[in-house]
Structure formats: structure tokens, C-alpha cells
Amino acid sequence: MTTTATAAAPAAADPTPEQLVRTVIDLRPRLVAAQAETEERSFYSPELHEAFRAAGLYRVLQPRRYGGLELDLVTFARLQIEMARGCVSTAWCWALATSHALQVASYFPQAAQEQIFGSGDFRCASVAAPDARAERAGDGWRLEGTVRYCSGIPYSTHFLGQALPAHLPRAEAAEHVLLYVAPRSEWTMLDDWGDTLGLRGSGSQSIRFDDGWIPAEFVVEDLNMVAVDVSDGTPGLALHGNPLYVGRALAPFTISLGALAVGAGYNALDEFEHQMRTRKTPAPPMVPRIADPDYQRWYGTALGKLATAEALVIRCAEEHMELCARTAAGGPPYSEEDEKRIGVVAREAVVQVWAAVDEHLLRNVGSSALKAGQRFERVWRDLTTIAGHRNTGFRETTFRRLAQLHLGLVGGGAA
Known part of the structure; x- marks a missing residue:
């Protein structure tokens, strides 16, 4: 496809x-x-x-x-x-x-950016897991392998990924991950998405590299996308002069996860409101749900929790921009601790959304709204999948890592 x-x-x-x-x-x-x-x-x-x-x-x-x-x-x-x-x-x-x-x-040199962005037509899925293998080939690199969960790939013109150098033993290669951009001509999108519990329409197909080739400037060696040190600036800051392009990479993704969860929560709330306005309470006295004090309380509680989660996400995005500006101005650079703190807060927004929908909406919306294909049923499936996302699963280990960084115990335990 x-x-x-x-x-x-x-x-x-x-x-x-x-x-x-x-x-x-x-x-x-x-x-x-x-x-x-x-x-x-x-x-x-x-x-x-x-x-x-x-x-x-x-x-x-x-x-x-x-x-x-x-x-x-x-x-x-x-x-x-x-x-x-x-x-x-x-x-x-x-x-x-x-x-x-x-x-x-942010991270690629001008020579690469001129080619990648130059046509004005750019969309780019990405996966951080280094599922591909890269081997030097003349003035470029050969890519082989299958990369899964490439959300956004159907309309992408490029793919941003990480690969292990093929000439190194796997254990050593993991210490020398390289970051690359590959144009659409170098990979094939597989028809292997749509049977998960939720996010079935998220375009998260796999891609396969079969002797793909990219020029040397499309590769940044020894750069792990989830742990970028920006203390010496970035090529993007030098090129564009905008602090937007001197940030770390993992925080923006976790903020996105939180933002998408918040939107999903409001989606569920909108449908709950529709049910309130069009249906009656299930037990006598059977009155319009919109007039029932319990439905009003459930709705208001969920609305408050979703508004709290939204405020967390927006504040995380604001703090990310503030840290980028501070780094660009020569102040203390955007650190791993800064990024872990933002990630912790953004994940708590996901937790807050899940609590709002599960505890106050799902349990009271009624079984007819949970039939296959109904709006609420679909949003609930999507939120379940977000709650089980790999990034969300980092919640507990990130708490520990944040403590290690904040208390000066770096190296005192596994990250």
C-alpha cells in the first residue's frame, strides 16, 4: 500500500x-x-x-x-x-x-537541510529504536532492515531513524548509534497496520529498507536522538538563529503524547455530553441526563481533570521553549534533568486524562455508547493504547532517573 x-x-x-x-x-x-x-x-x-x-x-x-x-x-x-x-x-x-x-x-548540517527541506514538501515519520543496520558505501550509507511503528508514514516524504553501524559488533554498535534521514525513494511502506486495539487509523505501518542508500550528509554519527547533548549548541541554532532548534528531542515527543491524550479526553467528554443531552437516566425517576445531579457531577469532575491535564501539557511546552531560549542565550544548557522533569510532568497529564475518562465517563456513559464503532468506544480504545504506549511505560523508571540526576547520584543505578 x-x-x-x-x-x-x-x-x-x-x-x-x-x-x-x-x-x-x-x-x-x-x-x-x-x-x-x-x-x-x-x-x-x-x-x-x-x-x-x-x-x-x-x-x-x-x-x-x-x-x-x-x-x-x-x-x-x-x-x-x-x-x-x-x-x-x-x-x-x-x-x-x-x-x-x-x-x-536542529541536528543536521546545512548541506542536508538544503536537500531535505529545499523542495518545500516535507513530512517525516520517525522511530527512535535502531532497527536498521547502516554500512558505509562510497560517499554515503547503505541501510537494511525493517522498522516498525512508523506513525505518520503514509504521507511522509522522509523518514528520520536511528541505525546500528553494521561493521561493529552489536553490543559495541549500540554505543555508536547514528541518526539518519531517508527519502521515500529508499524505503517501502508495508501493509501491516490496523489490527491493534486502538489508534487503528494512526498510519503506524512498518517500513523496509532493501539496499537503501543515503548521502553522507544525511547521517549524523554517534548521536542518539533520545539523549542529545545541546550544551555546545546545534547546527540548527547556528543556521536558523531560533532557539526552537536547540532543544532536546525526547521532551517534545512526550509533550505530544500528553497533548494527544488530552484531546482524546475532550473527545470522550464531548460524546458524554451528547449522551447527556439526548438520553435519559437508566433508572427511575427516568429524567434527562443533562438535568441529573450525578451526571452533572461526573461531567464536571472529568472536565476539571481534563483542564488540569491540559494546563500541564501547555506548561511543559512553555518550559521547553524557555529552556531552549536559555541555552541559546548562553545560560545553563538544557540538561537531561530538565528533560526528565518535563517528561515526568507530561506523563502525569496522560495519567490524569485516563483517570477522568475511566473513573467518571466510561463507567457512566452506558453500554450503548460502548458498542463497536460508536464514538465513545473508539476513543476509549485509542486512550487505552496511549496509556499502554512505550513512552508512557517509562513513568516509573523516569521517576528514579530524575531523582538520581537531581540528587547528584548519576551512575548510582540503571537509567
């Missing part, structure tokens, strides 16, 4: 953050209506892709130098929340094809 990417020309007048948010809100009825077919296809439609492209939604984090909007992470978080409120799978697929402009623009 393949898709065809269309070239994107910069808009005559760049949209503002507020205009982009309004665009996504206006698209929400279409997103809700298309949820079933998005799951069936395993990614959103070409028509929605074109709507996103025309609105500039793929350009949010791309450098202005190459036709991007060069907006901040706060705006991106807001957009993810609003899109997931319409369709969680669509938001996941779009976000993970859009967000990795941040890493490419």
Missing part, C-alpha cells in the same frame, strides 16, 4: 497560530464523521491530507528559511489537542509526520 505525496507551495500569507487552531476546530466535524473510514483505511483520507497541506498544518515547525512557519511548541501542542478532539488516530498520524521537522532542523 502506497500513497502519493504532492508538492506543497508556501501560502501567499502565512497563517497565524490562532488561524491554524481555528482551522482545526472547523475541521472537527469532518474528522468525527471520518473516524470509521480512517480506521478501515489505517490512515486519514487523501482529502484530509490535502486540507492539512493547504492550511499549512504540515509546516508548523519547519524552518522559515525553507518555507515553513517556524512556530513554537506551544502552538503545536494546542493544534494536537484540537485535532485529537475530532479524531485521535488522525491527530496522531498528522502530528508524527509533522513534529520531526524539529529534530531535522
Whole structure:
């Protein structure tokens, strides 16, 4: 299964953050209506892709130098929340094809960025696990292997990944991970997504490299994407002059996870409200749910917890930008402890969302809303999958690592 990417020309007048948010809100009825077919296809439609492209939604984090909007992470978080409120799978697929402009623009040299961003048509899925093997081949590198869970890949023009050097023993190679960007011509998307519990429409197919080749400038050796040291700056900061491109990489992804969860929570709340307005209580006296004090309490409790989770996510995005600005200004650099703290807080937003939906909405929405294919049932499946995501699973070990860093005990235990 393949898709065809269309070239994107910069808009005559760049949209503002507020205009982009309004665009996504206006698209929400279409997103809700298309949820079933998005799951069936395993990614959103070409028509929605074109709507996103025309609105500039793929350009949010791309450098202005190459036709991007060069907006901040706060705006991106807001957009993810609003899109997931319409369709969680669509938001996941779009976000993970859009967000990795941040890493490419930060860590790769100008020679690479000129080629990668130069056409103005850029979307890029990414996976941190080094599932591919890389071998030097003339003035470039050969790539072999299958990479799983490439969320956002159906409409991606590129893939950002990590690979193990093939000439080193595996244990040694793990200490010398290389970061690479591969254009779509060098990999094949497999038709292997859509049978998970949730996020069935998130476009998380695998890709396979069979003798793929990329030029040397598309590779950064000895750079692990989840543990980037930015204390000496980055190529992106020097090239673009924007602190946006001097941040660490893992915090933005965890913030995205939190933002998508918050949007999913509001999605569930919207459907719960619909049920309140259209159905009666299940036991006598059978009155409209909207007038029942218990339904009002359940709704209000969930709304409060979701608002708390949203505030956590937005604050994490703001702090990320503040740390980037501090680093760019020559202050204390954005550290691993800073990143772990942001990640801890963003994951707690996911926990808060799960509590709101599971404890107050799921238990009271009624069995008819949980039939296969119903909006609430689909959102619940999506949230279950988010709650079980690998990143969410780092919660306990990150608590320990944060303590080690904060107390000066680095090396005192496994990270």
C-alpha cells in the first residue's frame, strides 16, 4: 500500500497560530464523521491530507528559511489537542509526520537541510529504536532492515531513524548509534497496520529498507536522538538563529503524547455530553441526563481533570521553549534533568486524562455508547493504547532517573 505525496507551495500569507487552531476546530466535524473510514483505511483520507497541506498544518515547525512557519511548541501542542478532539488516530498520524521537522532542523548540517527541506514538501515519520543496520558505501550509507511503528508514514516524504553501524559488533554498535534521514525513494511502506486495539487509523505501518542508500550528509554519527547533548549548541541554532532548534528531542515527543491524550479526553467528554443531552437516566425517576445531579457531577469532575491535564501539557511546552531560549542565550544548557522533569510532568497529564475518562465517563456513559464503532468506544480504545504506549511505560523508571540526576547520584543505578 502506497500513497502519493504532492508538492506543497508556501501560502501567499502565512497563517497565524490562532488561524491554524481555528482551522482545526472547523475541521472537527469532518474528522468525527471520518473516524470509521480512517480506521478501515489505517490512515486519514487523501482529502484530509490535502486540507492539512493547504492550511499549512504540515509546516508548523519547519524552518522559515525553507518555507515553513517556524512556530513554537506551544502552538503545536494546542493544534494536537484540537485535532485529537475530532479524531485521535488522525491527530496522531498528522502530528508524527509533522513534529520531526524539529529534530531535522536542529541536528543536521546545512548541506542536508538544503536537500531535505529545499523542495518545500516535507513530512517525516520517525522511530527512535535502531532497527536498521547502516554500512558505509562510497560517499554515503547503505541501510537494511525493517522498522516498525512508523506513525505518520503514509504521507511522509522522509523518514528520520536511528541505525546500528553494521561493521561493529552489536553490543559495541549500540554505543555508536547514528541518526539518519531517508527519502521515500529508499524505503517501502508495508501493509501491516490496523489490527491493534486502538489508534487503528494512526498510519503506524512498518517500513523496509532493501539496499537503501543515503548521502553522507544525511547521517549524523554517534548521536542518539533520545539523549542529545545541546550544551555546545546545534547546527540548527547556528543556521536558523531560533532557539526552537536547540532543544532536546525526547521532551517534545512526550509533550505530544500528553497533548494527544488530552484531546482524546475532550473527545470522550464531548460524546458524554451528547449522551447527556439526548438520553435519559437508566433508572427511575427516568429524567434527562443533562438535568441529573450525578451526571452533572461526573461531567464536571472529568472536565476539571481534563483542564488540569491540559494546563500541564501547555506548561511543559512553555518550559521547553524557555529552556531552549536559555541555552541559546548562553545560560545553563538544557540538561537531561530538565528533560526528565518535563517528561515526568507530561506523563502525569496522560495519567490524569485516563483517570477522568475511566473513573467518571466510561463507567457512566452506558453500554450503548460502548458498542463497536460508536464514538465513545473508539476513543476509549485509542486512550487505552496511549496509556499502554512505550513512552508512557517509562513513568516509573523516569521517576528514579530524575531523582538520581537531581540528587547528584548519576551512575548510582540503571537509567
